[in-house]
Amino acid sequence: MDYNALAELLFPDVTETREDMEARFPDRNLPQGAAVTRIGPSPTGFIHLGNLYNAIIAERLAHQSGGTFFLRIEDTDNKREVPGAVDIIINAMEYFGVHFDEGAVSDGDKGSYGPYRQRQRKPIYHVFAKWLVQQGKAYPCFYTEEEQNAIREKQKEDGEQTGIYGAYAKYKNITLEEVKERIDRGESWVLRYRGEMNEDRICVDDAVRGRLEMPRNFMDFVILKSDGIPTYHFAHVVDDHLMKSTHIVRGEEWISSLPIHIELFKDFGWKIPIYCHTATLMKIDGNGKRKLSKRKDPELALAYYQEEGICKDAVWEFLLTVLNSNYEEWRIADPEASYLDFPFTTEKMSNSGALVDLDKLNDVSKEVISRMSAQKVYDQWLEWCEANNETWAELLKKYKEKSLAALSVGKGGKKPRKDLVNWKQTCEFMSFYYDETFKGEDDINEQADEATRKEFIARYLKGYDHKDPQDVWFAKVKEITTEMGFAARPKDYTKNPEAYKGSIVNTTNMLRIALTGRANAPDIWEVSQVLGEECVRERLGRMA
Numbered sequence: 001m002d003y004n005a006l007a008e009l010l011f012p013d014v015t016e017t018r019e020d021m022e023a024r025f026p027d028r029n030l031p032q033g034a035a036v037t038r039i040g041p042s043p044t045g046f047i048h049l050g051n052l053y054n055a056i057i058a059e060r061l062a063h064q065s066g067g068t069f070f071l072r073i074e075d076t077d078n079k080r081e082v083p084g085a086v087d088i089i090i091n092a093m094e095y096f097g098v099h100f101d102e103g104a105v106s107d108g109d110k111g112s113y114g115p116y117r118q119r120q121r122k123p124i125y126h127v128f129a130k131w132l133v134q135q136g137k138a139y140p141c142f143y144t145e146e147e148q149n150a151i152r153e154k155q156k157e158d159g160e161q162t163g164i165y166g167a168y169a170k171y172k173n174i175t176l177e178e179v180k181e182r183i184d185r186g187e188s189w190v191l192r193y194r195g196e197m198n199e200d201r202i203c204v205d206d207a208v209r210g211r212l213e214m215p216r217n218f219m220d221f222v223i224l225k226s227d228g229i230p231t232y233h234f235a236h237v238v239d240d241h242l243m244k245s246t247h248i249v250r251g252e253e254w255i256s257s258l259p260i261h262i263e264l265f266k267d268f269g270w271k272i273p274i275y276c277h278t279a280t281l282m283k284i285d286g287n288g289k290r291k292l293s294k295r296k297d298p299e300l301a302l303a304y305y306q307e308e309g310i311c312k313d314a315v316w317e318f319l320l321t322v323l324n325s326n327y328e329e330w331r332i333a334d335p336e337a338s339y340l341d342f343p344f345t346t347e348k349m350s351n352s353g354a355l356v357d358l359d360k361l362n363d364v365s366k367e368v369i370s371r372m373s374a375q376k377v378y379d380q381w382l383e384w385c386e387a388n389n390e391t392w393a394e395l396l397k398k399y400k401e402k403s404l405a406a407l408s409v410g411k412g413g414k415k416p417r418k419d420l421v422n423w424k425q426t427c428e429f430m431s432f433y434y435d436e437t438f439k440g441e442d443d444i445n446e447q448a449d450e451a452t453r454k455e456f457i458a459r460y461l462k463g464y465d466h467k468d469p470q471d472v473w474f475a476k477v478k479e480i481t482t483e484m485g486f487a488a489r490p491k492d493y494t495k496n497p498e499a500y501k502g503s504i505v506n507t508t509n510m511l512r513i514a515l516t517g518r519a520n521a522p523d524i525w526e527v528s529q530v531l532g533e534e535c536v537r538e539r540l541g542r543m544a
């Protein structure tokens with residue numbers, strides 16, 4: 001077979017060469033050891049936690065080493081594509097603070113290694129596909145879909161491996177004339193790799209999993225589909241070579257296709273990048289672990305975290321704890337450091353199912369928010385409200401100073417309060433600070449009978465001086481508490497309940513419920529300072 005003639009027949013319009021492509025995508029000018037990484041999500045409209053998990057790894061590898069991190073849209077499967085999906089990906093990554101140096105942007109590309117949408121790279125793939133044909137490494141295959149389905153069914157029945165290989169590769173050795181006739185007749189074809197049946201094995205040092213050894217590829221896998229669009233395998237190899245990716249961070253489901261990728265890299269004589277096959281995200285279900293499922297687990301979708309207003313720093317922090325076994329230790333040693341200062345390494349990554357536990361995420365989130373400055377909390381909370389809750393966004397803007405003061409309550413010190421879990425819950429938690437959203441939640445009558453409560457609050461208001469420092473204020477509360485027959489120390493009351501009407505817990509709870517609607521709320525004196533004298537008097541007055 002004259003492979004050059006076959007190549008011309010299949011790709012008459014391809015005039016550029018491999019060398020032209022190499023010249024168009026020159027080596028990057030980066031310092032020694034700088035990693036070039038990417039994520040390659042498909043625009044299916046569903047972007048999930050696994051995408052973010054891989055994005056964080058890839059981003060860290062690149063930016064920790066002074067390298068480049070880019071976004072490539074892998075849209076080779078147009079059946080799964082939904083309109084607007086690219087924006088969904090970009091917005092989600094932006095929400096989580098994952099910044100690309102180059103790649104697809106909303107209305108085009110940024111960077112000089114594009115296009116960054118694979119379908120737009122079709123002519124590039126064809127240059128390399130043509131070269132493979134010229135080398136006798138690829139051939140057109142004319143099976144119809146029905147024929148292929150029949151082969152697959154038969155293989156399944158006979159317990160054989162499915163796919164086109166060995167005797168099933170009927171078009172592997174047909175003549176140039178036959179190819180020509182079929183093409184002239186308008187038959188559609190796919191370009192297949194000419195696999196070899198032998199006992200060789202491949203060996204790859206995966207950065208996460210260590211040495212992977214497996215049988216080499218023997219399949220005549222598809223390189224180009226009938227519409228000329230490449231398969232994932234071919235696009236991955238060509239793109240990651242031309243775009244100079246040094247590390248391929250992707251899910252472990254790709255390990256089984258590794259022999260295909262290695263084969264292609266070797267045929268082209270290209271350097272094989274460092275593979276980092278990441279663990280599948282799992283959750284505890286009943287007594288066991290299982291894969292997170294799109295259908296059953298809302299927390300798989302990144303949209304879930306956006307809708308619930310889960311703080312992006314918390315998601316990072318949480319994923320880093322899942323990713324690197326030494327992260328928590330590092331965090332304890334330096335609670336104030338930015339998570340971006342953590343020296344992330346692939347060696348410390350777990351390779352057996354990364355566990356996603358929402359309770360743990362919430363704990364991490366409380367911790368993270370408690371360590372943030374009031375201003376940062378305000379900014380992120382407002383940003384979320386602006387996108388998700390207009391009424392609250394308006395409130396926050398109208399009462400900016402008060403909100404900042406309210407967010408400072410319980411901050412600082414060794415044990416900052418951990419009331420805030422996510423931005424949606426923050427709206428709920430903070431509602432008592434604003435007259436527009438204040439509501440009674442707990443029943444004040446559980447603390448004392450009506451007459452006692454009215455008397456207590458009336459006396460409190462009479463002696464109330466908004467300018468009192470906290471200790472003076474507290475001394476006054478204590479005084480009225482004891483004068484009215486409540487124990488100043490809760491344990492005195494517990495020991496001798498007959499002797500008292502209740503304890504200081506009940507009197508302060510009355511104040512708390514009157515002021516905040518709840519028995520469980522931050523420090524009364526601090527809250528009062530934020531609410532302002534007028535509001536304090538007004539809310540208490542209603543209960544007196």
Ligand code: GLU
Binds near residue numbers: 039041249
């Ligand atoms: N498009 C592939 C996926 O969504 C990306 C795999 C890769 O990063 O190479 O799984």
